[in-house]
Every structure is written in structure tokens, then in C-alpha cells.
Amino acid sequence: MIVGQQKPFDEIWAMVRVHRRLTVFGCNTCVAVCHQGGNKEAEILASLLRMRAVQEGVEMDIAHGGIERQCEHPFFESAHELLEGSEAVLSMACGIGVQFVAEKYASTPVYPALNTTFLGDVKTDWHFTEKCQACGDCILGLTGGVCPVTRCCKRLFNGPCGGSSKGKCELSKELDCAWQLVVDRLEALGKLDDYEKITPIKDWSKDRAGGPRSFKLEGF
Amino acid sequence: MLAMLGIDPARLEFYNLSAAQGPRWAEICTEFTARITALGPSPIWFALQKGMKPTETHRQAA
Amino acid sequence: MMGNDAANSEGPKSPEKQQEVPAGWKANIIAFACHYCAFAAADLAGVMRLSYPSNVKVVRLPCTGKLDHVYLLRAFERGIDGVFVAG
Known part of the structure; x- marks a missing residue:
């Protein structure tokens, strides 16, 4: 599977802070296994961003959502409305998903919440190692x-x-x-x-x- | 995670308690309230206060 | 013992800025309690007519295993001052 790691919170905040209506969008397959970019992580990150926005006095409407895979068209059906209505999308997917969303929604800015790191296995629940190039x-x-x-x-x-x-x-x-x-x-x-x-x-x-x-x- | 947002992690605590420990529950409540009172309102609360009418904040916080 | 904790958390380690506490402020605390242990204990405390601060609002969970990151974050997001989990 594809392994990614969440970017530092400050870096994420700096990318998205200019927007007023943001959707944090999870990808619930590979990057969910390493607890970095799944739908649950999207919900958590959205909550953290909301708290940051409140503290900085930035008025920002932050929604969250997610689908099983951001690299395939059919999965987007359930999230189409959410994404159409977003001013910007913070994608929690690997680099593939981020680009796929960007191509699909040409006029919506898309930001990566993760650094895609490697193709690897799950050695234990919390340890992932690179296995293929x-x-x-x-x-x-x-x-x-x-x-x-x-x-x-x-x-x-x-x-x-x-x-x-x-x-x-x-x-x-x-x-x-x-x-x-x-x-x-x-x-x-x-x-x-x-x-x-x-x-x-x-x-x-x-x-x-x-x-x-x-x-x-x-x-x- | 909380510290990252400037919230003191001491605002969150986990206790182990059995059904027979009624007095311990009262003790925990008293202790924890004292701790939070010493810490003062949460920074989020301050921020929310600034951006909202007080009545709204109270509804939200309740 | 908890008094010490409170003192410690006020020390230089706390990431919070000291701000003036408005008059009339009372700590708003949420307790997540397991139905079978802590909630029963709270019930017992009531039956025993023990008095404890009214700042604590209890949320009953079927089991503290039901607890989720998001519950805690949502509480803080809405300006809650402290959260504890008992079970």
C-alpha cells in the first residue's frame, strides 16, 4: 500500500488559512491504514483546524468528508456535492489522490495534507516499511x-x-x-x-x- | 495534539474508577474542578468569546 | 495530590498565555463516564449524598471504549475548559 505522513500542522495551516470555506477530504484506503489520511483523520484534522481558526480570529467554515479512494472516479459520487460547494479542498490522500481531485475539480484549489513517503507493508500496527520502488x-x-x-x-x-x-x-x-x-x-x-x-x-x-x-x- | 493548539494538556485527564467508588468520584470531580479553575478558561473559550455574543457562547459551551 | 498537579500545570511548561479571567467565570467541565463503572460510581456518590462541584457535566458512554478522539476535540472546540474520562 501507499504510505504517507501528515505534514506539520503549521505547514497545513499556512496553506489553507487564506480560504473561507474549506473541505478536509479523507481517503480511506492506503493512507487510512497508517492512520494519516483516512476519513477519521480528516475529521480530527478539521476539528484541529477549526480550533486554530477560532484562536487566530479567522472566520473559516471547515467541513470534513471522505471517500474510499481518491484515485478513481466512481468513488467520488457520494462526495460530489460536498466538493462542488467547497472553495478549497485539503486532500488527505497520497500524491495520486491530490492530483486526481485537482484534475477533477479544475477550478478548486487542492492542497496536500500529507507527504507521500513510500510503497510499503504494515510490519506491525504502528510500523511501516518500504518494500517496492x-x-x-x-x-x-x-x-x-x-x-x-x-x-x-x-x-x-x-x-x-x-x-x-x-x-x-x-x-x-x-x-x-x-x-x-x-x-x-x-x-x-x-x-x-x-x-x-x-x-x-x-x-x-x-x-x-x-x-x-x-x-x-x-x-x- | 492539544499542546499544538496552545491548549494545556492538563485540561484532559483519564481516571480509573470502579462502580463501588462513589466517594472517589466526588473526589475526582473536586480535584479536577480545582485544577481547571487554577488553569482558568480555555484559550478556545477566550477566542470564541471574542467572536460571539455572550449568550451564544454559553449555549455552545453548555 | 491533585493540588500539586494544578500548580505544576501553571508552571512555565504550560503552552497557554495567561489571560485575565472574567468575573463570574466558572469552569466548564465534561466527564466521559463508562456506564458500568464510573457512571455507577457517580450514581453511588449521589445516593451517598456526597457533594461535589456542579461544574462537571457527565456524558455517559456504554463503555469508555466508545470514546473517540473526535468527542474530546469537539468538546474543546466548543470552548470547554476541561475534560476527564473515567471508567
Whole structure:
């Protein structure tokens, strides 16, 4: 899922304070899991902003709402009226949702309440870790299901660098060396032969280097 | 979160209490009221007061 | 013991600006109480004819697990001076 983190409150306030009728708009899928941008967080943020507005003597009508996903048209049906009537929208979605709302409501200013941080998993209820870079050319089949593009700080493809020590990365003792994980896993699977296979130079044009990506279903 | 808005977090408290603790309830009420009285009105209350007629504020706060 | 707390919260740590307290102001307090423990305790206090300040307005919840961030925020938003949760 997509992980995001709420921007500092002061930064959010500075963006929206010029408006008189604001809607705080939650996105209840990915960013709700990390308790940053769901409909509930939207309600809380709206309340905090109202209190800030009152204290600063700013007259501001702050509503809140939310939908399941801000990146797909059908979900917007229930919120259409709310958004149409807003002077500005503070979107609690990831960067995708913010842009989607901005495109959909061309004359309404849209602000991001979150910094979108990474594609990751839910390690525990409160701990999220990055697992995928969407590089467009997956090699997880060769690396025992451990992604070196994401989890190796240097994005190495053919074994660890000299900074790998006791299974940890030289960047931080908290950080596992991705290649240690790859080797451990291949060993457990009895597939250490895969480790000997040289991965050719990666085609980065399938990553962001080729510009923004898109794809279309054929014959749809 | 409250501190971020300039509200003293001491204005919010959690107590553990069982059904048999009637006297403790009275005690908590007295203590907490003393604490809030010492703190004075909430900054939001002051701000609301400024922007509204007093009657409205009282209705809101009640 | 709570007297000390009150004194502490008035110390330099408090983020609040000191403002002049208008005459006739009385603290407005909301208590969120669990139906089965604290609310019963409050009831008992009443039955025992214990006196306690009238500033406290009680909101009964089926269980304090029903409590939500938003309840607390809404109270503060409307200018409540203090909130406590008991259960």
C-alpha cells in the first residue's frame, strides 16, 4: 500500500488559512491504514483546524468528508456535492489522490495534507516499511523474494558491497543488509545457485527514467 | 495534539474508577474542578468569546 | 495530590498565555463516564449524598471504549475548559 505522513500542522495551516470555506477530504484506503489520511483523520484534522481558526480570529467554515479512494472516479459520487460547494479542498490522500481531485475539480484549489513517503507493508500496527520502488522490471524471482532495488541502499544487483557487516547495512545498524537477506533466503530454499547468476544491467527506462508511465488494457 | 493548539494538556485527564467508588468520584470531580479553575478558561473559550455574543457562547459551551 | 498537579500545570511548561479571567467565570467541565463503572460510581456518590462541584457535566458512554478522539476535540472546540474520562 501507499504510505504517507501528515505534514506539520503549521505547514497545513499556512496553506489553507487564506480560504473561507474549506473541505478536509479523507481517503480511506492506503493512507487510512497508517492512520494519516483516512476519513477519521480528516475529521480530527478539521476539528484541529477549526480550533486554530477560532484562536487566530479567522472566520473559516471547515467541513470534513471522505471517500474510499481518491484515485478513481466512481468513488467520488457520494462526495460530489460536498466538493462542488467547497472553495478549497485539503486532500488527505497520497500524491495520486491530490492530483486526481485537482484534475477533477479544475477550478478548486487542492492542497496536500500529507507527504507521500513510500510503497510499503504494515510490519506491525504502528510500523511501516518500504518494500517496492515500482521500478517496472521485477527481479524478485531471482533474489528469493527480497527486493535489492528497494532494500539495498545502493540498489546493487549482484551481491553486497563492502559495507555489509554482520547482516547489517553500513548506513545504520537498524537496517538489514538486503543481500544478506537474499542469501539467507536462497540458502533456506536450497537455491543458492540463483545467487551465482549474474543479473544483467537493468533497463532503467522502465523506471521513472522513461518519464511518467502508463498502460492501457488492450481491447477494453 | 492539544499542546499544538496552545491548549494545556492538563485540561484532559483519564481516571480509573470502579462502580463501588462513589466517594472517589466526588473526589475526582473536586480535584479536577480545582485544577481547571487554577488553569482558568480555555484559550478556545477566550477566542470564541471574542467572536460571539455572550449568550451564544454559553449555549455552545453548555 | 491533585493540588500539586494544578500548580505544576501553571508552571512555565504550560503552552497557554495567561489571560485575565472574567468575573463570574466558572469552569466548564465534561466527564466521559463508562456506564458500568464510573457512571455507577457517580450514581453511588449521589445516593451517598456526597457533594461535589456542579461544574462537571457527565456524558455517559456504554463503555469508555466508545470514546473517540473526535468527542474530546469537539468538546474543546466548543470552548470547554476541561475534560476527564473515567471508567
